[in-house]
């Protein structure tokens with residue numbers, strides 16, 4: 254809806270008020286409301302209290318002096334200050350100044366504005382007692398809810414909820430019987446807006462905001478009145494408190510309040526920021542406060558609700574909620590485990606050579622870098638072994654690439670069986686393998702190299718043309734103590750270099766890196 258600027262000062266005659274942004278009223282309705290002489294109004298003292306509230310530096314004494322001039326306002330202020338909610342067992346107050354300082358500025362403003370509430374009496378078309386009860390229940394409910402969800406807003410929300418239906422009084426003043434006969438029964442509040450929109454082009458929430466603005470109420474209160482209708486949803490705690498408080502009031506005053514509350518509780522199960530225990534606390538507090546509020550506003554106290562029924566319903570809902578939560582938790586746990594399992598598989602694939610299932614080159618390099626740094630820092634030994642199968646090209650050429658693959662797979666499995674648990678054997682590339690041997694000096698690395706050669710000499714890696722196929726290997730070893738190695742790659746280069754010396758020396762042997770080697 255587009256936002257229009259309504260000059261409150263202009264419509265209310267209260268000087269010095271800032272412009273307030275409200276959605277526009279339909280033109281025809283606006284003209285009629287401006288001309289209506291019977292709209293709800295406030296006593297002069299109440300209007301002055303609002304003016305003080307809007308001043309830049311309101312003080313308690315100003316409030317007290319203004320209220321003192323109006324006996325009805327004074328009486329209501331002192332009753333509120335001496336009510337159980339505010340006195341908390343303290344002495345009774347008897348002056349306006351003490352009353353204002355006890356209940357605070359927000360509650361004093363609420364008292365002043367309460368004079369604009371519907372008053373039961375002759376000549377009214379609508380059930381004002383019902384409207385007033387609804388306003389008081391909603392105001393207390395929103396204040397209690399706010400104590401849990403947005404405590405700093407509690408007082409202002411009380412006033413907002415108190416005034417949320419003054420638009421209905423404006424429509425009544427404007428159209429009397431015609432309004433009453435057009436709208437559904439007042440107790441079906443959720444259907445009122447629709448009927449009002451149909452007849453006037455807007456509902457009582459907007460008209461109420463307009464009227465409150467014309468009294469000069471602070472902007473958040475006027476804007477809050479517009480918010481009072483709408484969906485219950487998480488997010489804006491202010492709106493949630495206001496909207497829920499109207500529904501609580503409707504349930505409270507319903508013919509079968511227990512069933513109405515049960516339906517509301519079920520509806521609320523999907524609003525995450527409300528838990529049922531908190532709601533039950535709010536309801537209990539409300540039950541406790543309503544009699545004194547009814548006395549204060551001089552209306553018949555709303556009936557007490559059937560809390561036994563409500564508690565039973567709440568317990569059942571709690572049980573259902575817990576059950577749903579347990580099921581959801583179990584589902585999430587399963588999803589997490591599946592995710593973990595697929596992560597493990599991916600991780601495994603990420604580090605494994607797909608042909609031989611040994612560590613692949615990137616993983617070998619990563620682990621060697623870690624071992625290299627660690628060995629340097631802790632001054633522990635570290636050796637690497639470079640293994641290159643001899644004349645592998647001949648095997649491929651003679652028996653085919655797939656046969657060559659089988660040979661590589663066989664050798665990899667054998668190598669993996671021969672290394673220690675703490676060693677890492679991997680495929681460096683093609684027919685080249687690397688073994689990282691933490692905590693191992695060159696002599697012990699040499700023992701493994703001899704074992705590998707012995708295995709290759711005695712165990713054929715395949716059967717070719719019905720005959721065992723033996724393969725030999727050239728092996729180079731480098732020990733961290735063999736030289737000044739800048740990094741892990743330099744250590745691998747050294748082992749590679751030692752291996753090449755074996756190749757050049759006729760293959761099928763083991764060589765150790767020598768820093769003094771002129772070809773190094």
Ligand SMILES: Nc1nc2c(ncn2[C@@H]2O[C@H](COP(=O)(O)OP(=O)(O)OP(=O)(O)O)[C@@H](O)[C@H]2O)c(=O)[nH]1
Pocket residue numbers: 608641642643644645646647649653654655656657658661682683684756760
């Ligand atoms: N079957 C198979 N062969 C591979 C694989 N990777 C590399 N090779 C082969 O390994 C052979 C390596 O050949 P060369 O680098 O000439 O070495 P070589 O024949 O082993 O000779 P020397 O190393 O000098 O003893 C090539 O024929 C490559 O095709 C593989 O994954 N599977």
